[in-house]
Every structure is written in structure tokens, then in C-alpha cells.
Amino acid sequence: MQGQTKITNAFQLGLLGGLGVLTAVVIGGAIQTLADIITYVAAAIFIALGLEPVVAKLESANLKRPVAILIVVLGLLGGLTALVWAILPPLASEGAKFIEKVPSVISGFGDLPLIVKLDNQLGGSISSAIASTSAFLSDSANWPKLVGGVVQVGMNIFNGFFAGLVILILSLYFMSSLNRFRDFLFGLVPASKREKFADIADQVATSVGRYVIGQFGIAALNATLSYIFMLIMGIPFAVVLAFIVLLLGLIPLVGNVTSSAIITLVALSVSPTTAIVAAAYCLIYMQIESYIISPKIMNKAVAVPGAVVVVAALSGGALLGVLGALVAIPVAASGILIIRQILMPHQDTK
Incomplete structure (x- = not known):
């Protein structure tokens, strides 16, 4: 009888274990299927929290929340429209010229003394690779292949527009219903712990909002200074490159390095000396941003140790991907805040 009980218990344990594995597989498949939607929702929440400090500021000026949201949204759309209207014509013209000049920029990279020396040591393999790349890019028929063909290019543009529209609509919804969702969430917490939970949640939301505004401000400053520098140095496609710097500047760590490499490569089309000066400028600016600009702005938003910033952004x-790098730092800041205000005081009471 005892042996039969053990067999039954083992069978139940195996059945529960199998059901657990099956449930995990189903959940994993559902997350993978809904990956795009989850990304849209996360981006919309991120934007809504980023604009919340502005909405709250307008509410403090005795404006009703719907009116404050309308003003913020109209201001955002107006700013984006003005930005597109101002940069689209030069962006289109310079973008076409930039694509045409990419082969010559790559060829200029092979003329650098260091590259020539390495090429001689490697038996001409670098110059051969550069020549092949330049020949491939010189043929406009090959350009669609880089992005999957003409149809795929059109689909990517449509998908990007659709994703932006969905994120905008979701952002409006989250902004308008943020207080209701906040009250609902607080209602799920026991009354004895509700005040503490509300305080921490408000601090997390505030830190995320300040981070979004701060990161955009830093990226805009980088793009403006880079544009002025490129105009002074006579580096072509300054508008296109400044726009790239603005977009990549929103990505922590990797963004500045990538935009600096692009600017330096384009500067090669002017002269090796210009490229060296551009690389030096980018390196100096990155140090100033990392040790002066960013700490002054970000420490007011998210107080996160430098090592945690690096690990969080990379993870x-x-x-x-890009969205993960964007939200990683405020998520890490939220985790540190929760540890400091909940876990550490709890440990001190033991």
C-alpha cells in the first residue's frame, strides 16, 4: 500500500512538472508572437511617463488634465512637424548625395597611412576588400539588396509609419488614463502599505520622466554642437549627420560611439587631417558629456552608479535591442530605489 502511494505521488509530481514545462512553453510562444505589440506598449508607456512631468507642470498652473495633455501633444506634434519641415528638404538632397559618395568615403579610408601599412603586412587583403565594397556600392542596382529588396524597403517604411502611429495613439491613451490606472494599481495594495507603495511608485514614474527629458536634451545638445563643428570644418552632409547624431544620441553608450565613427568616416572624404580632427572632437565631446554634462543632468533624474549604467544598457x-537599451537605465534606477526604500529598511529591522 505504501509503495502504491509513492508511485501515485511520483506520477502526480511528474504530471505537475510536465504541465509546468508546457505552460512555460506556451507563455514563451505567446510572448514571442506578441513581441511587436509588447514593444509598442513599452515604448508608449515610456513616452507617456516622459511627458508626464510636463503635463503635471501645466496642471499645477490650474489647467485641467485633458487641456494640459492636449497642449503637450499639440506642442509635441508641432515641434516634430517643424523639425521635419526644416530638415526634410536638405535631408533628402544631402541624403542622396551621401549615398552616392559612400564608395569614395570607403576608398578614402584605405588611403590612411595606418591602413596602408596594415594592408601591406596582410598582402593587400584590406585594399581588395575596400575595392570590392566600393564596386558593390557604386552600382545603384545593389542598394535595395542591402535592405532586402524594393518591396521590403516599402514594407519597412509602411511598418515604421504604422508603428509610430500606434505608439502615438497608445501614448495618448496612457497619458489620459494614467491617474485612473495609478488609482487602480494602488487599490490592489493593502491599506497599511498603500501610502509607502504610492510614494515609491511616484518616485519611479518621476525618475523615468526626467530621464526621458534629460536624455533627449543631451542628444539635442550633441546634435547641435556636432552640426556647428561640421559646418566649421567643411564636412559634407552636416544636416544628415546631425540628424543621425540626434537619433543615436538617444541610445546610451553605443549611440555616441556609432555616430562618432560615422562622422569620422565622412570626414575622410575631405582629407585625412579633417578625419583626425573630427575623431579628436568626438572623443573630447564624449569625455565632456560623460563626466560633466550627463552627470549634472542625469543625477537629478536617475542616481545610478556608472558600472550599473554600463551593465544595464548592455543587458x-x-x-x-534599441528599446531595451533606452529603458534599461530607468529600470535599473527603479530597482535601486526599491532596494533602498524597501529591502534595506526591512533588513535593518531584523
């Missing part, structure tokens, strides 16, 4: 980028 977020590896898990969720």
Missing part, C-alpha cells in the same frame, strides 16, 4: 540592448 537591455542584448534582450530587447
